[in-house]
Amino acid sequence: MTVCPLCAAPAAPPFLRRDNVPVLQNHTAASAAEARAMPRGALRMAACDACGFVFNSAFDAALLRYGPGYDNTQSHSPAFAAHLDALARYLVRDRGVRGARIVEIGCGQGDFLRRLTEWSGAANSGVGFDPAYAGECGGGALRFVRGLYGPDNAVPADAVVCRHVIEHVADPLALLRTLRAALATSPQARVFFETPDAAWILRHAVPWDFFYEHCSLFSAASLTSAFARAGFRVAEVRHVFAGQYLWLEAGLGEPHAADAPDGIAALAQDYPAREAAQASAWRDRLARLSATGKIAVWGAGAKGATFASLADPQATAIDCLIDINPAKQGRCVPGTGHPILAPSMLAARGVRHVLPMNPAYHREIEAQLPPGTAIAEWAD
Numbered sequence: 001m002t003v004c005p006l007c008a009a010p011a012a013p014p015f016l017r018r019d020n021v022p023v024l025q026n027h028t029a030a031s032a033a034e035a036r037a038m039p040r041g042a043l044r045m046a047a048c049d050a051c052g053f054v055f056n057s058a059f060d061a062a063l064l065r066y067g068p069g070y071d072n073t074q075s076h077s078p079a080f081a082a083h084l085d086a087l088a089r090y091l092v093r094d095r096g097v098r099g100a101r102i103v104e105i106g107c108g109q110g111d112f113l114r115r116l117t118e119w120s121g122a123a124n125s126g127v128g129f130d131p132a133y134a135g136e137c138g139g140g141a142l143r144f145v146r147g148l149y150g151p152d153n154a155v156p157a158d159a160v161v162c163r164h165v166i167e168h169v170a171d172p173l174a175l176l177r178t179l180r181a182a183l184a185t186s187p188q189a190r191v192f193f194e195t196p197d198a199a200w201i202l203r204h205a206v207p208w209d210f211f212y213e214h215c216s217l218f219s220a221a222s223l224t225s226a227f228a229r230a231g232f233r234v235a236e237v238r239h240v241f242a243g244q245y246l247w248l249e250a251g252l253g254e255p256h257a258a259d260a261p262d263g264i265a266a267l268a269q270d271y272p273a274r275e276a277a278q279a280s281a282w283r284d285r286l287a288r289l290s291a292t293g294k295i296a297v298w299g300a301g302a303k304g305a306t307f308a309s310l311a312d313p314q315a316t317a318i319d320c321l322i323d324i325n326p327a328k329q330g331r332c333v334p335g336t337g338h339p340i341l342a343p344s345m346l347a348a349r350g351v352r353h354v355l356p357m358n359p360a361y362h363r364e365i366e367a368q369l370p371p372g373t374a375i376a377e378w379a380d
């Protein structure tokens with residue numbers, strides 16, 4: 001019997017099953033053949049009735065390697081950069097993260113930590129940890145460690161930031177308890193986490209927001225309860241990025257009583273019918289669009305790669321994926337092998353329709369389209 005990794009209650013049967021899904025969505029390939037040969041796994045997304053945690057009960061961490069070659073940088077996007085700027089401003093101005101020793105867990109290439117340490121007048125210093133960090137390790141006020149954070153390499157911290165990491169971890173309680181132990185000598189530290197909101201995904205029935213890398217998805221209640229179980233006192237959980245992400249602040253201390261599981265199990269129960277309706281609608285939509293011109297998907301991140309796998313596994317209906325991250329251009333989508341190209345290639349390929357993977361980016365996509373190419377709405 002499967003039990004919930006958070007609260008150990010018996011888990012309901014999966015509400016979503018997919019086989020042979022690529023295990024890495026942000027690890028592009030050098031060729032279509034290499035892309036199709038990338039490792040695959042099974043998705044069995046289950047929701048816990050007792051605490052609301054959503055998890056892949058078939059997840060196998062051994063299939064994933066987040067090393068060099070993994071690239072989920074989103075800050076080339078003006079909308080995403082604006083989100084990072086707003087979060088940094090919030091931390092420095094509203095939450096008083098100044099003169100602080102900041103640790104960032106899973107710092108990627110350091111875009112956010114750099115904002116916090118270079119914020120004029122904030123006088124922050126930072127240490128970023130990430131096995132996929134590719135740059136110089138630096139020294140002084142901003143340095144990077146190409147590895148995982150834990151008690152063995154703990155550094156004193158006043159603020160710990162961890163964005164878009166916990167959803168990649170099969171045992172989030174272990175991660176939080178490790179963090180709790182690493183902060184034993186920094187009892188004043190405040191902890192800030194950002195992660196997708198499972199309730200938002202289920203409520204909007206977004207099929208491409210379920211993929212292998214995200215084995216652990218939280219709602220506000222299950223995130224609070226995970227932190228409480230690990231010995232943190234949660235100060236607040238709020239929604240950011242147009243409601244898509246949760247932003248949590250916590251400190252060390254006696255936890256509050258656990259929240260009720262905010263209706264996740266019921267949303268999960270309704271999900272399969274809603275996904276089936278969507279899948280049939282987008283298949284019709286792709287067929288109708290391709291009758292009038294070539295189609296590109298905008299965004300070769302996890303959402304775009306997952307949509308390509310679901311809607312066009314043989315790479316026959318979608319011409320290419322567009323991405324503004326130069327490191328992804330000229331490479332291929334894991335699983336399907338669709339080419340990933342720069343927006344400047346749209347005209348030469350004769351692409352007529354662009355499908356945006358995230359409505360948050362509509363305006364900046366529109367600004368980069370050549371004449372004769374338009375955003376295709378998802379519905380007719």
Ligand SMILES: [Zn+2]
Pocket residue numbers: 004005006007008009048049050051052053
């Ligand atoms: Zn549970």
